[in-house]
Amino acid sequence: AFAKLPEGTVETLLKPENLPKLKAILTYHVVSGKFAASKVVKRSFLTTLNGQRIDLKVAQGKVHVDGATVAKADVMASNGVIHVIDEVILPSSANLAQTAIKAGSFKTLVAAAKAAGLVPALTGDQPLTVFAPTDEAFAKLPEGTVESLLKPENKGKLAAILKYHVVAGRVYSDQALQAKSAETLQGERVEISVKGGVAMVNGAKLLKTDIEASNGVIHVIDSVILPPTKTSQATGCPASRLLESAIKEGAELYNAGSPEGCAAVYEVALRSMVELGRAYLPGKSRERITHMLANLPADADDKAWALRKTLDGLYGKIQRAPEGVHENAK
Structure with missing residues (x-):
C-alpha cells in the first residue's frame, strides 16, 4: 500500500x-x-x-x-x-479557508472573512464548523448590503454576522440534527431542524453537508442568517428595550423564512420610535427615519434589510448617547 x-x-x-x-x-x-x-x-x-x-x-x-x-x-x-x-487513505489536508477557496462558490464569504479579520480562525488548529452561505446566498441580499458590510467602519457588524455562521468544534450534519441547536462563536444559538424533508439552519436550507477540512467541516447553506441583537445594559431606557425586542423578534422571523413578518415587526418598531418623539431620538434621527419609511423598497427581503440597517444604526446611537439624554422619557 x-x-x-x-x-x-x-x-x-x-x-x-x-x-x-x-x-x-x-x-x-x-x-x-x-x-x-x-x-x-x-x-x-x-x-x-x-x-x-x-x-x-x-x-x-x-x-x-x-x-x-x-x-x-x-x-x-x-x-x-x-x-x-490495500491503500493508504488520506485525510483532507486543506484548512477551512483553503477548502472554501478551492470550491470556488464562496468568494464573497472568503472576502468577508478577510475584511472581518476571521481568516486566522479559519486557518488555525482549533476545529470549527462553518455554515457557509454561497455566493448566490450573498447575492440575494439587497443591493449594496455586501459592499456596505465590507467597509472598515462596519467590521464589527460583519464579524458578528459571520461568527453567527460558525460553531466551535467539528460538528457533522447528523450530530447537528440530533442536537437541534448549537451555540455560535457570536454567542447566540442557531436552530437546526428538518422541515418538509429539508434540513434547515434557522431559515436557511442546507444544500450540501459534511465537507471535510483539516480543521473542521463545512455545511453549505442557501441564505445568509441574521444574529439577534445583544441585550444592552440600558434596561432603564424604553427605546432600547423596544429596539432590542423588535430586532430579536424580527431576526427570528427572517431566519424562519418570513422576511415579510420580519419587515413588519421592524417597521412597527421604527414607526413607534417616530411617534415617541425627539426625547427618544438623537439628533435628526426622526426626520431620517420618516424619510426612510416613506421610501421603503417593495421586495420583502430588501425591505427587511433596509429596516434592520436603520434599526441597528438607531440602536447604536441610543447606546452611545450620554447618560441623561432620555431622562425626560423615563
Whole structure:
C-alpha cells in the first residue's frame, strides 16, 4: 500500500519537519474502540483519532474504507483489532479557508472573512464548523448590503454576522440534527431542524453537508442568517428595550423564512420610535427615519434589510448617547 504512493512520498513524510502531516495521516487510520468486521459492516462511517470521518461501505462482498479495500480483517491484538487495507487513505489536508477557496462558490464569504479579520480562525488548529452561505446566498441580499458590510467602519457588524455562521468544534450534519441547536462563536444559538424533508439552519436550507477540512467541516447553506441583537445594559431606557425586542423578534422571523413578518415587526418598531418623539431620538434621527419609511423598497427581503440597517444604526446611537439624554422619557 505504501509502495503505491508516488515516489519519494514516504521519504518526505519521514522528515522531521513533516511530522504533523505524517501524524495526521496515521491517526486517520485509527479509530477509538474495538471494531471487529461484524461491527464495521453495520456502520456507514467511523470517526478517526484525526477527528475526520472515514466512509465505510460494503460492495460485491468486500468492505471499502474511503478508497481502500479491506484485504484481511480481524487481526486480533491485546489492545485492539487490525484490518489490513490495500491503500493508504488520506485525510483532507486543506484548512477551512483553503477548502472554501478551492470550491470556488464562496468568494464573497472568503472576502468577508478577510475584511472581518476571521481568516486566522479559519486557518488555525482549533476545529470549527462553518455554515457557509454561497455566493448566490450573498447575492440575494439587497443591493449594496455586501459592499456596505465590507467597509472598515462596519467590521464589527460583519464579524458578528459571520461568527453567527460558525460553531466551535467539528460538528457533522447528523450530530447537528440530533442536537437541534448549537451555540455560535457570536454567542447566540442557531436552530437546526428538518422541515418538509429539508434540513434547515434557522431559515436557511442546507444544500450540501459534511465537507471535510483539516480543521473542521463545512455545511453549505442557501441564505445568509441574521444574529439577534445583544441585550444592552440600558434596561432603564424604553427605546432600547423596544429596539432590542423588535430586532430579536424580527431576526427570528427572517431566519424562519418570513422576511415579510420580519419587515413588519421592524417597521412597527421604527414607526413607534417616530411617534415617541425627539426625547427618544438623537439628533435628526426622526426626520431620517420618516424619510426612510416613506421610501421603503417593495421586495420583502430588501425591505427587511433596509429596516434592520436603520434599526441597528438607531440602536447604536441610543447606546452611545450620554447618560441623561432620555431622562425626560423615563
